[in-house]
Amino acid sequence: MMLRRKLSPFLNMLSLMIAPALLTIGLMLSLTSAYELPFSQTDIVVISCLTALILAMMFMIKKRRGLWLFILGVVVLLIGFVVRSQLKMGLYGLLSQLDIQFDTVMVDTLMPSLSYTSIQLVTGAGYLCISICFWLTLYFSFCCGLLKAPMLSYILALPLAVLAVFYVNSPPDSSHLLLLIIAILLVPMQQLSCQSNSSKIAAINSLLVLLVAGFVLIMQPIAKSIDGSWLKTDVFESIFTVVSNSKSPNGLAMSKPESKPLSNAGTEDTTDDVVMTINSSDSGVIYLRGYSLSTYTGDSWEQPDEEYPSEVDAQPYLFASRAVQNAFSGVFTQSLTVNYSYPSSLVLVPYFCVPNGSNVRIFEGNVSMSSSVSSYVMDYTPTSRVLVDRLTLPDYLIDAELDYRSYVYENYTAQLPQFVSFAKNEIGISDVSNREEVIWQIASYLSSHCSYSRTVDATPSGENVAMYFLNESRRGNCVHFSTSAAVILQSLGIPARYVGGYRVSVNRANTDVDVTENEAHAWIEVYFDGVGWLPFEMTYSSSSSIMRTPRPIATPTPDIAAPVDTPPPSLPQKNTPAPSQISTPSSTISPSNTDVPSSSDDSKKNEQANIPAVLWVIIGLCALVLLTVLRRILIKSLRYKRWDKLNNNRYAISVFKYSRRLEAMGVPMPEDVDRLAKKARFSQHSLTNEERRLVERSITQQCSGIKSLSKGKQFLLAYVLAIY
Numbered sequence: 001m002m003l004r005r006k007l008s009p010f011l012n013m014l015s016l017m018i019a020p021a022l023l024t025i026g027l028m029l030s031l032t033s034a035y036e037l038p039f040s041q042t043d044i045v046v047i048s049c050l051t052a053l054i055l056a057m058m059f060m061i062k063k064r065r066g067l068w069l070f071i072l073g074v075v076v077l078l079i080g081f082v083v084r085s086q087l088k089m090g091l092y093g094l095l096s097q098l099d100i101q102f103d104t105v106m107v108d109t110l111m112p113s114l115s116y117t118s119i120q121l122v123t124g125a126g127y128l129c130i131s132i133c134f135w136l137t138l139y140f141s142f143c144c145g146l147l148k149a150p151m152l153s154y155i156l157a158l159p160l161a162v163l164a165v166f167y168v169n170s171p172p173d174s175s176h177l178l179l180l181i182i183a184i185l186l187v188p189m190q191q192l193s194c195q196s197n198s199s200k201i202a203a204i205n206s207l208l209v210l211l212v213a214g215f216v217l218i219m220q221p222i223a224k225s226i227d228g229s230w231l232k233t234d235v236f237e238s239i240f241t242v243v244s245n246s247k248s249p250n251g252l253a254m255s256k257p258e259s260k261p262l263s264n265a266g267t268e269d270t271t272d273d274v275v276m277t278i279n280s281s282d283s284g285v286i287y288l289r290g291y292s293l294s295t296y297t298g299d300s301w302e303q304p305d306e307e308y309p310s311e312v313d314a315q316p317y318l319f320a321s322r323a324v325q326n327a328f329s330g331v332f333t334q335s336l337t338v339n340y341s342y343p344s345s346l347v348l349v350p351y352f353c354v355p356n357g358s359n360v361r362i363f364e365g366n367v368s369m370s371s372s373v374s375s376y377v378m379d380y381t382p383t384s385r386v387l388v389d390r391l392t393l394p395d396y397l398i399d400a401e402l403d404y405r406s407y408v409y410e411n412y413t414a415q416l417p418q419f420v421s422f423a424k425n426e427i428g429i430s431d432v433s434n435r436e437e438v439i440w441q442i443a444s445y446l447s448s449h450c451s452y453s454r455t456v457d458a459t460p461s462g463e464n465v466a467m468y469f470l471n472e473s474r475r476g477n478c479v480h481f482s483t484s485a486a487v488i489l490q491s492l493g494i495p496a497r498y499v500g501g502y503r504v505s506v507n508r509a510n511t512d513v514d515v516t517e518n519e520a521h522a523w524i525e526v527y528f529d530g531v532g533w534l535p536f537e538m539t540y541s542s543s544s545s546i547m548r549t550p551r552p553i554a555t556p557t558p559d560i561a562a563p564v565d566t567p568p569p570s571l572p573q574k575n576t577p578a579p580s581q582i583s584t585p586s587s588t589i590s591p592s593n594t595d596v597p598s599s600s601d602d603s604k605k606n607e608q609a610n611i612p613a614v615l616w617v618i619i620g621l622c623a624l625v626l627l628t629v630l631r632r633i634l635i636k637s638l639r640y641k642r643w644d645k646l647n648n649n650r651y652a653i654s655v656f657k658y659s660r661r662l663e664a665m666g667v668p669m670p671e672d673v674d675r676l677a678k679k680a681r682f683s684q685h686s687l688t689n690e691e692r693r694l695v696e697r698s699i700t701q702q703c704s705g706i707k708s709l710s711k712g713k714q715f716l717l718a719y720v721l722a723i724y
Contacts, residue, residue, distance in 0.1 A: 089124025
């Protein structure tokens with residue numbers, strides 16, 4: 001008994017802080033992993049727990065509680081005023097991140113003419129995270145501790161939970177989501193604890209939930225979906241860091257091919273051998289670029305006759321990456337780790353990275369190392385978040401880009417009259433001034449007139465591979481789609497080139513993903529004046545742009561620029577084997593039978609994302625109304641059931657407490673309730689059954705007086721405070 005008495009304050013304080021802390025942590029971590037927000041897991045957990053603890057201690061203090069809360073509010077406001085510039089930086093970075101994900105202009109509308117460095121944005125994100133966690137925990141603690149109405153937490157918790165589950169690039173981490181569910185389920189238990197006025201029940205409920213939450217954290221660490229690249233100290237040395245430099249066994253390694261034969265594309269056999277393992281802090285589809293070829297001969301792709309010198313100060317390969325850094329200063333990069341099965345000197349790089357280091361060689365069409373490596377780490381910006389029309393090169397690269405541009409138009413365009421005629425007569429291209437619209441028209445034509453197949457017959461000897469695919473077979477894999485698109489663009493005077501590499505689907509961030517030969521892929525790159533080479537997917541009509549480009553106006557066919565990774569309706573969507581590629585470890589990577597169809601999980605995700613926002617708002621509001629009504633019915637039923645079980649004295653005292661709450665809202669307390677409650681509390685005699693019935697009639701009379709109050713007060717008593 002003495003031990004319980006000593007532990008009682010601690011357990012009561014724990015019961016007051018556990019629900020607000022878990023609600024804030026579950027919501028913030030779910031939103032962070034779903035929307036890829038630049039918030040720290042450590043900040044979220046520490047600030048939420050600390051704030052909940054401080055507020056729980058204040059709510060347990062009965063004397064001068066209001067004064068302490070006032071002092072806390074003043075201190076918080078002063079701190080907010082002092083760090084207001086950092087909070088503005090964090091808000092700018094947050095809006096920039098959401099702009100890129102949802103293709104909006106919130107940051108330009110709300111915060112025009114502002115720009116910050118990456119370091120400032122990271123600093124601001126920390127301050128903003130702390131601020132959001134504090135105010136969320138304050139609200140939840142206020143509902144649970146001061147108002148004794150935990151169900152009010154749902155007003156804010158449920159809409160945020162809906163956002164975390166439905167409006168996402170990828171689902172929240174499972175441990176985050178489980179924490180959120182536990183926190184939401186804890187609220188009704190807290191409500192019952194408040195109604196029963198039993199600290200024992202509150203403490204037991206809190207301890208049980210704390211044990212379950214701890215189990216979740218142990219079995220599925222929440223750090224899984226948080227960027228842990230800060231733990232890799234070698235990343236600070238350079239963005240591109242070589243981790244290992246072992247020798248390749250049996251001479252097996254990937255390398256850039258001198259040419260890509262096309263006649264037999266689609267006839268080669270591939271295996272499920274793992275060529276590498278990657279680990280990315282981002283989820284989604286990642287394109288790992290291996291090499292590019294520029295000259296089309298009719299049955300192969302070849303290197304340019306004269307490659308642009310790579311020893312120049314501003315490498316053309318990095319123009320697009322520099323443009324992204326210049327235009328999207330608010331974009332938070334992701335970290336990628338690549339582990340080769342066999343060491344190689346060829347480096348497979350994600351788009352918009354800036355590889356550097358003493359032994360890194362950046363050529364005009366690929367990146368390699370001075371010696372074979374087994375693994376490396378680099379930072380990159382996911383292509384799906386970059387808008388083409390917002391890319392601009394920094395001023396110091398303008399002259400270098402002008403010099404390189406003349407070389408590009410000389411070596412990456414071709415005089416091919418038969419393809420010009422095809423583009424004009426079959427595709428209907430009459431104006432090439434809008435480069436993105438031309439790309440869109442070509443991809444739309446290919447998806448509607450040509451079908452995908454993993455394996456196809458070899459092109460007859462002497463036939464032009466691209467022309468045979470467009471006019472005769474109209475059946476091919478990513479090599480045929482990409483080759484045809486690149487050749488048509490080159491014939492129209494638009495610089496384009498063939499690219500080989502890997503297309504990898506990462507379903508969950510910070511997890512190892514095995515990449516097999518079957519995931520090798522081919523796509524194209526198109527040169528944009530003043531920007532550089534940008535990647536475009538030609539095999540999928542519904543996601544033909546790896547980049548996110550504006551939809552052409554007044555065009556009846558589907559938009560190729562939508563960032564959705566699903567096959568076109570005309571392509572096989574079910575029971576279609578994954579495409580493959582000639583990527584045998586013996587010599588080179590050269591995509592052939594690729595074009596991996598989207599998984600069923602991606603299709604479900606895209607289907608969710610297409611549900612109108614208004615519908616989710618309506619569902620959320622209906623759920624909130626239903627929960628509010630059910631809450632009132634439940635509390636009212638429990639109140640009368642609890643009263644029925646009490647003896648006469650405890651019944652009178654409990655009714656007195658209830659009557660006093662009604663009196664605070666303007667309904668006078670009956671004299672009999674006050675008189676008999678004092679008798680029950682201070683007299684040594686028990687109340688009679690007649691006196692109990694008198695108390696019951698008096699409280700019924702007082703409740704009938706609620707109807708004389710204004711509609712606003714009646715609503716407050718019935719559905720907000722749930723005391724009527």
